[in-house]
Amino acid sequence: MDILTISNLWKRFGEKEVLKGVNLNVPEHSIFGFIGKNGAGKTTIMKSILGLLEIDAGEILVAGEKVKYGQTKTNRHIGYLPDMPEFYSFMTPYEYLKFCGEVTGMDSADIKNRSEELLKLVGLGEERRRIKGFSRGMKQRLGIAQALLNRPKLLICDEPTSALDPIGRKEILDILLAAREQTTILFSTHILSDVERICSDVAVLNDGKIVVQGALSEIREMRTSEDFLESLFLEVVDK
Amino acid sequence: MKSFVAFLKKEWMDLIRSGRLLVLVILFVVFGIMNPAIAKVTPWLMEMMADSLAETGLIMTEVHVDAMTSWTQFFKNIPMGLIAFVLIQSSLFSKEYQSGTLVLVLTKGMARYKVIVAKFSVMIFLWTFCYWLCYGITYGYNAYFWDNSVANVLVPTAINWWLFGVWTISLIVLFSAFVRNNIGVLIGTGGTVLAAYLIGLLPKVKEYSPTMLMNTAGLLAGAEELATYSKTIGVTLILCVAAVGVSIPIMNKRELL
Numbered sequence: 093m094d095i096l097t098i099s100n101l102w103k104r105f106g107e108k109e110v111l112k113g114v115n116l117n118v119p120e121h122s123i124f125g126f127i128g129k130n131g132a133g134k135t136t137i138m139k140s141i142l143g144l145l146e147i148d149a150g151e152i153l154v155a156g157e158k159v160k161y162g163q164t165k166t167n168r169h170i171g172y173l174p175d176m177p178e179f180y181s182f183m184t185p186y187e188y189l190k191f192c193g194e195v196t197g198m199d200s201a202d203i204k205n206r207s208e209e210l211l212k213l214v215g216l217g218e219e220r221r222r223i224k225g226f227s228r229g230m231k232q233r234l235g236i237a238q239a240l241l242n243r244p245k246l247l248i249c250d251e252p253t254s255a256l257d258p259i260g261r262k263e264i265l266d267i268l269l270a271a272r273e274q275t276t277i278l279f280s281t282h283i284l285s286d287v288e289r290i291c292s293d294v295a296v297l298n299d300g301k302i303v304v305q306g307a308l309s310e311i312r313e314m315r316t317s318e319d320f321l322e323s324l325f326l327e328v329v330d331k
Numbered sequence: 332m333k334s335f336v337a338f339l340k341k342e343w344m345d346l347i348r349s350g351r352l353l354v355l356v357i358l359f360v361v362f363g364i365m366n367p368a369i370a371k372v373t374p375w376l377m378e379m380m381a382d383s384l385a386e387t388g389l390i391m392t393e394v395h396v397d398a399m400t401s402w403t404q405f406f407k408n409i410p411m412g413l414i415a416f417v418l419i420q421s422s423l424f425s426k427e428y429q430s431g432t433l434v435l436v437l438t439k440g441m442a443r444y445k446v447i448v449a450k451f452s453v454m455i456f457l458w459t460f461c462y463w464l465c466y467g468i469t470y471g472y473n474a475y476f477w478d479n480s481v482a483n484v485l486v487p488t489a490i491n492w493w494l495f496g497v498w499t500i501s502l503i504v505l506f507s508a509f510v511r512n513n514i515g516v517l518i519g520t521g522g523t524v525l526a527a528y529l530i531g532l533l534p535k536v537k538e539y540s541p542t543m544l545m546n547t548a549g550l551l552a553g554a555e556e557l558a559t560y561s562k563t564i565g566v567t568l569i570l571c572v573a574a575v576g577v578s579i580p581i582m583n584k585r586e587l588l
Binding site for chain 1 (some may be wrong): 333334336337338340341345348349377430431432434435437439440441443523530562583584585587
């Protein structure tokens with residue numbers, strides 16, 4: 093079953109047609125790598141899935157429910173990690189997760205257990221400082237914890253590794269791999285080695301359309317070269 | 332309801348930890364002390380200046396001060412308190428838009444109207460607390476030094492001015508739903524108050540302008556009836572509800588990036 097289905101999605105910003113009929117299916121329990129060059133429209137698609145942007149045409153279904161622009165109930169199925177997550181800097185990580193848990197309507201015992209479990213998973217279990225002094229990598233890790241807090245069916249991560257150093261990237265990828273047992277992950281990136289490392293499925297967005305989509309293993313079989321993803325990406329982008 | 336309470340708690344924590352609560356409380360306490368203090372030192376100041384004034388030909392007679400002098404000072408100083416309040420609170424929404432903190436809350440399924448109502452409630456609570464704290468301090472000193480009974484309909488007059496502050500806060504909410512930065516909120520709020528003030532200069536329609544609630548001298552001196560302001564109070568209440576009511580659908584359709 094597909095946790096996310098996007099059909100014929102169109103979006104224009106002024107004169108620029110950013111999305112030109114995007115079709116995308118994300119199977120349940122996959123780590124879905126969403127590749128595209130900078131400005132291809134990856135973030136636009138993700139914000140449309142979250143109901144933060146008004147689409148011009150098409151339909152988005154999350155767990156079988158239609159996404160509505162503005163106030164959408166489908167967000168209860170989704171955990172979201174923006175590319176540069178910002179939190180209430182006057183809170184500690186534990187206070188922030190408590191706040192998120194209360195906003196989503198979790199009970200206090202569950203919030204406490206889940207917060208401890210997730211902060212430990214992302215390596216912030218012993219962190220008692222306020223978020224104000226956190227590095228970008230620490231914010232990304234806290235971002236994953238808050239996104240997973242209410243056990244979402246779909247975790248959307250917008251370029252979670254792009255701004256990080258190699259160690260930070262490895263940490264985030266390891267956390268995403270560990271989170272796979274709990275949820276389906278859709279993550280956008282232009283770092284192809286990240287996709288090769290953890291993804292089970294992949295889609296390439298170019299010129300407002302999905303040009304390649306499928307299981308990574310199948311795509312690997314179709315290509316002969318060692319750096320098959322890079323050659324595929326360059327091929328579709330150059331067309 | 333749980334998410335609304337959680338958001339209220341978050342707003343409260345922000346007020347305390349950012350120091351905004353402390354700054355506003357100190358400011359309104361200082362204003363509260365200043366009103367009777369200025370009234371108290373006025374005769375002394377006049378006496379000090381009497382000699383230099385006499386040289387210019389102005390002869391000082393005895394200066395009489397009482398609680399009315401202090402209350403007049405209160406209603407002269409409180410606009411500065413409201414301006415400081417608006418300046419400090421104008422970024423309440425915009426800092427969340429710009430930093431992206433609100434996006435994470437909304438993508439967790441929090442209803443947008445709850446954000447509006449929670450922020451409005453916290454601002455009303457804060458304004459009410461600061462305003463009546465300032466009033467209480469002035470009242471206490473006035474009672475100690477003079478006699479508050481010289482001021483007519485004191486509490487209703489003070490409620491009128493407080494209501495003007497509530498209307499200003501509802502404008503902050505309204506413009507915060509429209510614009511992205513706090514400069515826009517300040518221009519929108521200030522511009523609307525200015526427009527209301529200009530309407531208040533037109534005799535035929537002045538009673539429909541909330542700025543009329545700032546006219547306190549006539550009421551305190553007993554020259555005006557409280558009933559004169561009933562239409563203005565009604566209009567202001569309707570405008571407050573309308574401003575918050577209109578901001579909800581605007582917020583619901585707002586693109587957040």
